Amino acid sequence: xxxxxxxxxxxxxxxxxxxxxxxxxxxxxxxxxxxxxxxxxxxxxxxxxxxxxxxxxxxxxxxxxxxxxxxxxxxxxxxxxxxxxxxxxxxxxxxxxxxxxxxxxx
Ligand SMILES: [Cu+2]
Numbered sequence: 622x623x624x625x626x627x628x629x630x631x632x633x634x635x636x637x638x639x640x641x642x643x644x645x646x647x648x649x650x651x652x653x654x655x656x657x658x659x660x661x662x663x664x665x666x667x668x669x670x671x672x673x674x675x676x677x678x679x680x681x682x683x684x685x686x687x688x689x690x691x692x693x694x695x696x697x698x699x700x701x702x703x704x705x706x707x708x709x710x711x712x713x714x715x716x717x718x719x720x721x722x723x724x725x726x727x
């Protein structure tokens with residue numbers, strides 16, 4: 622029965638890690654662009670931005686709904702979107718870099 626117990630633990634761990642990854646949407650910052658530029662997520666989803674450029678970038682909004690500090694190479698910024706809506710953002714250093722997070726109930 623010991624082996625069966627281990628199997629259940631592994632199954633539970635796999636299920637938990639699958640749920641965790643389903644709850645996060647990653648946006649890559651690379652070559653002076655947000656990719657994907659538009660994402661649609663369910664309320665409660667965490668969006669993580671990761672800067673792959675050698676240049677600092679930010680994730681900023683006009684109304685300061687969410688704002689990162691300057692992200693160095695491989696830095697990460699996360700924000701959880703609880704409310705439905707359309708959230709436009711840009712890079713404060715390069716304002717032509719823009720993106721949108723759409724939060725919609727599935
Ligand atoms: Cu930038």
